[in-house]
Every structure is written in C-alpha cells, then in structure tokens.
Amino acid sequence: MVKQSIALTAVLGLLLFGMPLQGLSAPAVEESDPPVEKTDSPLPAFDGEKTLRVEIGGAVVELRLSDYLTGVVAAEMPASFEMEALKAQTVAARTYTLYQMAHGSAGKHESGADLCDDPGCCQAYLGEEALRQNWGEAAEENLLKILAAERETDGMAILYGGEPILAAFHSSSADGTEDAAAAWSSSVPYLSRVESPEGEESVPNYRVSVRFTAEEFRALFAAAYPAGKLTGSCGSWVGDITRDASGYVTTLRVGDQTLRGVELRRMLSLRSACFEVAVRDDVLTFTTRGYGHGVGMSQYGANVLAAEGKTWEEILRWYYSGVSIEQYTQ
Numbered sequence: 001m002v003k004q005s006i007a008l009t010a011v012l013g014l015l016l017f018g019m020p021l022q023g024l025s026a027p028a029v030e031e032s033d034p035p036v037e038k039t040d041s042p043l044p045a046f047d048g049e050k051t052l053r054v055e056i057g058g059a060v061v062e063l064r065l066s067d068y069l070t071g072v073v074a075a076e077m078p079a080s081f082e083m084e085a086l087k088a089q090t091v092a093a094r095t096y097t098l099y100q101m102a103h104g105s106a107g108k109h110e111s112g113a114d115l116c117d118d119p120g121c122c123q124a125y126l127g128e129e130a131l132r133q134n135w136g137e138a139a140e141e142n143l144l145k146i147l148a149a150e151r152e153t154d155g156m157a158i159l160y161g162g163e164p165i166l167a168a169f170h171s172s173s174a175d176g177t178e179d180a181a182a183a184w185s186s187s188v189p190y191l192s193r194v195e196s197p198e199g200e201e202s203v204p205n206y207r208v209s210v211r212f213t214a215e216e217f218r219a220l221f222a223a224a225y226p227a228g229k230l231t232g233s234c235g236s237w238v239g240d241i242t243r244d245a246s247g248y249v250t251t252l253r254v255g256d257q258t259l260r261g262v263e264l265r266r267m268l269s270l271r272s273a274c275f276e277v278a279v280r281d282d283v284l285t286f287t288t289r290g291y292g293h294g295v296g297m298s299q300y301g302a303n304v305l306a307a308e309g310k311t312w313e314e315i316l317r318w319y320y321s322g323v324s325i326e327q328y329t330q
Contacts, residue, residue, distance in 0.1 A: 046155030046328065047094070052101060055113035056125060068115075069093055069150050070143075074131050075124035076169075077299055079142035082306035085299070086149035088315040089169070091325070092297055093123060095157045098164040098328060153312065157328035158320055160190050165323060170292025171299050172196075172203045174274035176246035177319065178294030183248075183262055183273070190320045193246055196301035197308075203300045207289050208271055214282040217268075221254060224267045230255040235279040248274045248294055262293070296320065 047066035054063055069090055077089045100122065101114050109116055117125040132139040158165050166188060168180070173196035180191035200206045212220070214234040221228060230237050240253040249261030261273035272290040279285070290298075297319040305315050313325050 044151050044154035047150060048154075052097065052114040053112070054125065055109055055111050055116035056127070057117065060111050060113045065094070065097065066150060066154075068097070068125065070146055071125045071127060071131075072097075072123045073146050073149065074142070075126040076119075079135070079138070079145055081299075081303045083145065083149060084306035084310065084312045084315065085303040086146060087153050087312035088297065088302050088306070089299065090146075090149045091153050091156050091158060091312065091316060092167040092169050094153070094155075094328075095164045095167040096123065098157055099166050102164060155327050155329075156325060158316055159324045159326055159328070160320075160322065164328065165190050165320060167320070168293070168296030169299060169319075170290075170294055170296065172198050172206060172290045172292065173294050173298040173301055174247040174272065174290045177296065177298060177301075178246055178248050178273075179244070180295050182244055182250060183293050183295050185260075190323050191295050192321050193244070194319060194321070196298045196319075197304045198298060198300040202304050203290075205271075205291070207287060209285055209287040210268070210270065212268070212284045212286075214284070217284050220267055224263075225254075225257050228255050228257040234282055234284060238277050238279075238284065241277070246274070246294065247289065248272070 044066055047069060048064055050065040051062055052065060052068060053060050054068055055061075072093045073086060073090050076093065077086060079086070081089075097115060108121070115122040117123075126134075128143070131143065135142050158167055168191060170177075176193055176195045179193045180186060180188040182193075198206075217234065217237070218230055221230060238252060238254055240251075240258075242250045242252070244250050249264070251258060251260055252264065253259075254264065259267075261275075264270070265273040265275075268286060270286055271288045272292060272294060274290055274294070275286045275288045277284065277286055297316070302315045302319070305318060306312075310318070316325055317323065
C-alpha cells in the first residue's frame with residue numbers, strides 16, 4: 001500500500017467525516033455504559049478479538065472492534081438502508097479504523113485513544129442507549145440488522161498493496177464522486193472520481209439553498225481572509241467559477257482572492273462544494289447538490305447500487321479503484 005503523508009492525515013482529520021449523515025450528536029459515555037454488542041451470540045472471530053481505545057464524550061473506553069463498528073455504522077448510515085449497503089459501510093468503517101490504528105492515529109488525541117467519536121476527526125459513534133432513544137420501537141430490529149452486517153463481514157477489509165486503505169466516505173455525491181487530489185490537494189490512487197447513481201429522487205435534501213445578506217457574506221469573508229477585499233456591488237463579488245467532471249467547484253474568484261471550492265464551502269459551511277451562486281437584492285444564494293466532501297464511497301449511492309442488486313463487494317470496488325477485498329489477519 002502507498003503510505004500517505006502526515007499532511008494528508010491531518011487534512012483527512014478535518015474533512016473526512018465532517019458531518020454525520022443522520023445529524024446525531026454522540027452523547028457522553030462513561031466507562032460503565034453498556035456496549036452495543038449483544039452478549040447472547042458468539043463473538044466474531046476477528047472483530048471480537050481485536051480491541052481499541054476510543055475517546056467517547058471525553059472519556060477513554062476500551063472496546064472490542066465488533067462493539068465499536070456497530071456503534072459507528074448505526075451513527076453513520078440509516079438502518080433502513082439495504083443490507084448490502086450496510087455491509088459496505090461496515091467494511092469501509094472497519095478499514096478506516098485499521099488504517100488509523102496502523103498509522104499511529106493515537107498521536108493526534110491528547111488522551112492517547114486510537115480513535116474518537118468526533119466525526120470531524122475520526123468517525124461518528126453512538127452507544128446503545130442513544131441508539132434506542134433515536135430508534136424507538138424499531139430499535140431491536142435495527143440493532144439486529146446492523147449486527148448482522150458486522151458479523152457477516154467479520155474481518156473483511158479493503159486493501160491496496162496489501163494494507164488497509166484510507167476508506168473515505170460521504171453522504172451523497174453530485175454527478176459523481178470527487179477525486180482526492182481535487183478535494184484535498186493530495187492524490188490517492190484508490191480515491192479517484194467515479195460515477196455515482198444517486199440524485200434528487202433518492203436523496204432527501206439533495207438540493208439545498210442557503211442565503212447570505214451582503215453584510216453576512218462580507219463578515220464571513222473578512223474573518224476567513226482578513227487581507228481580502230470586496231469592492232463594488234455584491235453581484236460582482238463571486239465569479240470565474242471552474243468545475244470538475246462531477247460538478248464540484250474547483251476554483252473561483254471571491255473579491256480579489258482566488259479560492260478553491262472546498263475553501264468557500266468551509267467558509268460558508270455549505271453542504272458540499274458543488275454549488276451554484278445567484279445574487280438578487282443584495283442577497284447571495286448558494287444552492288448545493290449532494291452532501292459531504294464527495295471523496296470515496298457515497299452512502300446514498302451505495303444504497304441505490306444495493307437496491308439494483310449489487311453486492312457489498314461490488315459496491316466497494318465501484319467506489320475504491322484498484323483495491324482488493326480480503327480477510328485481514330493482523
């Protein structure tokens with residue numbers, strides 16, 4: 001596997017899981033809280049044996065990988081999704097976890113934890129109590145479904161060069177996924193652009209508009225780029241937009257500054273870097289498509305592919321280029 005630089009790992013920490021799909025905030029979990037894992041069924045051979053230290057709500061908890069993955073998948077993907085999509089999500093989450101542990105992710109947590117429950121840093125995670133509260137009467141059915149996805153893929157990982165990949169994923173793509181080089185300025189051989197089948201008919205809030213008054217936009221721009229200047233009417237502030245093949249904005253001019261699309265997305269907290277801009281009556285309207293950074297597996301795209309009959313292995317090979325999917329033994 002091609003080992004990624006420290007810089008790429010740092011960028012990933014900011015971008016990889018910036019917004020949990022379901023908008024659920026992870027609760028504080030004490031060491032005495034029960035794990036998600038069911039105790040009345042045999043432990044999986046790989047996931048049940050491997051342990052990691054996870055910072056949850058400020059406390060460091062030691063969990064079996066099987067417990068951790070169940071809480072991650074439940075927080076990152078709706079349990080109503082197709083089983084093959086849930087399996088693909090489980091393998092992606094397992095692979096990302098193994099990648100982080102292999103690349104010394106504990107060094108980025110002051111607590112020394114391997115990973116944390118902050119999706120802006122690692123992966124989202126929810127404990128069983130929070131899941132049952134969110135799911136209500138469907139809790140038992142949903143929990144068993146996600147446990148099945150974990151058990152039926154026990155130990156399976158996405159490999160490149162024989163090692164776990166940086167298994168990025170996001171909620172939904174625009175016309176296709178984003179190349180890692182465009183989103184993060186660092187090329188990753190298995191994170192290249194691919195077509196993705198989701199759209200307005202399959203993704204809630206696929207297209208969202210956000211409005212900013214001229215004063216609001218000016219304040220946000222000044223905070224992000226103190227040396228930048230906005231002159232003339234607000235209708236002239238944004239222009240010279242270039243896009244990639246998936247529709248994501250690659251570069252644009254804002255005032256006297258040339259920005260990358262991901263930089264404007266960050267400045268305005270937009271849902272994605274695929275956006276259109278309209279100006280009327282001193283109001284700037286940004287309309288986005290998709291949700292997330294666009295790199296790697298699209299979760300809603302995975303669900304569409306699963307509904308079309310593709311297996312979890314086919315879904316993962318669709319989104320991650322040139323990889324193998326194997327039982328991991330280390």
